[in-house]
Amino acid sequence: MKLDVVAWTLCTLARAVSADAQDADLATLSRRRVADLAEYPDPSWFGNISTWIDAQKPDGTWPDVNYLSGCPAQHANWPIQDHWNRIITLAAAWRGNSSIADPKWTNSTRAWDAISMGLDYWFKNDYKPAACLGDGGNPKLGCPCGTPGLWNGNWYDQAILIPQLSSAACLLAQDGNLSEEQREGCIRLSRRTYDNIDLSYGSGGILTAANIVLVLQSSVTLGLFTDNATVVEDAMKRAFRVMTFSDGAMQDGIHRDGSFLQHTGILYNGNYGKDLLNIFIQFEGEAAGTRFAADNATREAMSTYIKGDEWMIFTDRKARQEHWDFNVIGRFVSFPTQDFQASADINVNVTKLARAVADFAGPYNVTSTIKRLESNGTEPLVGNKGFWASDYMASCEAPHGARRNMTS
Template sequence: MKLNSVASLVAATAGIAQATASPDDSLAIFAKRRTADLAQFPDPTWFSKIDSWLSSQKDDGTWSDVNYLSGCAAQRANWPIQEHWNRLITLGAAWSGANPAVSSSRAKDPKLLAAVQKGLDYWFSHDYTPADCMGDGGDATKGCPCGTPGLWNTNWYDQAILIPQLCSTACLLVKDANLTETQRAGCERIPYRAYALRDGTYGTGGRMTGANMVLVMQNSVTLALFTDNSTILADSMTRAMSVMTFVDTPGQDGIHRDGTFLQHDGILYNGNYGKDLLNAFIQLEGEAIGTSFAANNDTRAAMSTYVKGDEWLIYTDSQTRTEHWDFNAIGRFVSFPTVDLQASADINFNVSKLAAATADFKGSYAVNDTIRRLLSNGTEKLTGNRGFWASDYMVHRRSNFMLTNKMISTRSANSESVNGANPYAYHMGHGTLYSYVKGNEYKDIMGAWDWNLVPGTTTLLNQPKLQASQVKYHGLKDFVGVVSDGTFGAAVEDYIDPLTQNLSYRKSWFYVDEGVIVITTNIKKNTTAGNVPVITVLDNRAADSSRALVKSGFIAQLGEQHLATDTLYYRNNGYLAYDHPFQLTLSQGKRSGNWSEISTSTQGMETVDIFSAYTTIKGDSFTYGFFPSISSLKLLKELANPTWKPINKNGVSGVYGKGRASLSFWPGGAKSVKLDLRELGWSNKAGTLTFTSDQPALYLLSAQKKKDKKSVRLVVTLADPTQKLAVASYSIKISGQRYKVREVDEKSEGHEKRGGGSIGFGVKLPTGGLAGSSVSEEVILELN
């Protein structure tokens, strides 16, 4: 659902936001709004099935076409039995009269209520009894071993979150009906079991954190409204909103100050668990706005930052106009096809409802611009560069492409395999580089693609052996991070294979207008790895009838090809080797795979057209450029006359040109680098810039000539990838020309003259939850 403008949403909610309701009124307002919200829970297509469900429901309240398998034999993820509740909720929503899309003739229809009550009776009479079924079902050493009677699942999530959500929803929709005492008791018992453990543990689920805690509290709010319990309502809202605040411990579950959401000990999960938290916020704040339960400023700050961060992670499929999450941000849910309606299918939150929930977010909390762009479905572009230091992640957007880059460090993890999903995802997040131009590059191919060829990664070919027990790993190094000035950026990853330690390297991504230049250095392979080659995956994506183009011409044949070349061009994406030619292995053609092998999807076998390309690296370093949405002619011009000059010398990596330089000073490497002023674009006269960093760090240098044409406005942006330093210092020196510093930005801790004519600068670095973020300072250089 979309509205014509954000202004209309603000106007629509202005009346309830102006004044805060009294505590007594708040409960009634909340209940009315939540009932209206829950009445829209069913998919609109479900209402057309009501008559069929009424006629096919059996006397015991069940349906023959619903899978009621429970206990140890039940499917752990996406428990099929939830279809029973989906039908009860649909019937209850129609009976309530609170969904305007349903004919009013359905309201208070006794046939609907009778069907709901029969369904409730079935479940409540088959409810489990042992407390251990909450989170330890199937454990032979606990009180709920396999064979224990009742409806339960070995996945704690179903007892703690899923079924309480569905049960409390169905019950609130028919709260005003003449329910039996047994029915009311069941409506209270199931969600209260989860609420009662709020300060304890949920068996194998452990203590609830992040999005999971919010979901438990969200269900508890519905319980409170069903029972008219203002105490539970206040407690649940307080707990939920407290989770929707910033967390500052590296890797901690929750919202970080860079706008990313981490779950399961350091995995980037904006598109799944973060999305769940966002949906909970949309519902809770949309219902609480204008009441005593509305979000305070701590929650507003975190949710505003999170929503603005989310936008960077979202791309649009230009064919379907559907918005999707970056594959780096949905964790194990990359293993589901879009038809399964999991995190890969859509952004799965209602932007119009988000606008209503944030209608009173003003000033720095305002998210109107983000909402406007999201409502445009990609027609209004977000451009620039953003570094997410808490998750070791960078997004680079131009009007015609989007690049996303995920790394791992001692603070962050790559992905996971849980509940039968994502068993082959070891390489995910190990320097992944996805590109989106049309937005369908990776759509529905994971069921058949080669999981050893994750786009952007540098690895040993077909190593290690992929298996579910070897997916989730943290990095082994802390010099991993990002620097961004909002337009350009750089990312670095000091990498050791976390499983085998058979491969190590230092990799930098330097983001420019045309795309990204990737420099990999210090490549070392242990002898235990044998003769297995080191490769960098250029891409692994959906194919069409296009043929790959190299410098010598088109690749005429399908199948696997091996060749050496300086350039590769496929579907408007260009690749350019700088120091040594690509040693390419190309593959284009049909591949088959089974979605049910990598997840709980029932879609089974599929055959899709896939194009993959990787280059074998024979030396200890390699540099290439990736330029999305480029013409083949422009790619050849880049080969003949590169716009950017790579730097790879003595432990310093970087690129420079067009008035800019991006530099990475690696641990143990040189502290200085010299750049030609004319090649840098700072001067028409001969001269050299010597830039010195007193510690390993990342830098962006941006210079613009001022109107007097004698001076240069220089902005230096820096970041500490280790996130451990409190201060940093650097110096600049111009040789071959006379110069002086005329101004220093107020953010500078002052500059000092050093030996040899250099000028040094000291900078205070961010700490706490901002450690690793970028800081900038400005100076004016007058060149003579």
């Protein structure tokens, strides 16, 4: 009898220790995610806080933001995202996590009121028909032009863009006096895209590679906002599973030659691949040392991808600026650099990348690649590399390089 009691006690203690460790992992991830999100706003935005607060209208909108939605709205780079960018900036300053914002905004009532009004506007005007998630503008499927609410004809905005922004704003504002309606709105915008993860996103179809990971990025933030370890673990595992090798010809994802394909075989290291890399940097940087960290299958694929990337990057020696080769950014080649799209620069924080892969050892080590990327071209890559999965060849010989994307 005594032995049974001792065994029961030990099992209970083991479960308690395990639960405490898991809770500690979730708390660590949440703390790191908040710190990351506080760095999202462009540094110049924090200087506009006072102006934004003064200019905000009673309904929570701003007069200089384009709120056009529905069928007439701009499909790419939906301008309404500026509404959320301002809420995120205000929330980062209010929470006190930003190293750039004026400390006077920490716990500021004026800043909180602006955040709250901005949240209320969106949640009160959120679209209701489920069809608007991926079939906005399609009358046959239930979301015709003229359907009330804030939605875009581009599925991407409901599935990825707005949930990413709203979940970031909500996590930063989590410790504030959120109303029940605001809390429900925060959950709704991210939950409906996470719940759809195994289904079709209407005109977006079944998501693959970078697109599915972009959805999961907001899903992790949702799990942290709701303190739901199950959602966090599921989203992290799904994301890291995508960050493994894709071996089928023209299959979306990372290939063993270091190329990244999207939209059935198009070489996209410098756009969709770059997005996937940035999410990996965030996830692994936040999960390091916890049970959520990437396994060796993900490490192998990501290290291969990172090593492949540097062959596709060149340096503008006058501007001392790194850029992706136009062959690897696909349709985004036409954007001017001022639009901050794939043509602007490599859009990867190499310092954060170095931290995320700091414990990558042996065959996964990417130290030399990081060193060359950090040098901005002063330590050039020399040699030749062929990417058989994408018919791409890079030939680098200082101070010049040639890259060719073939068709076969």
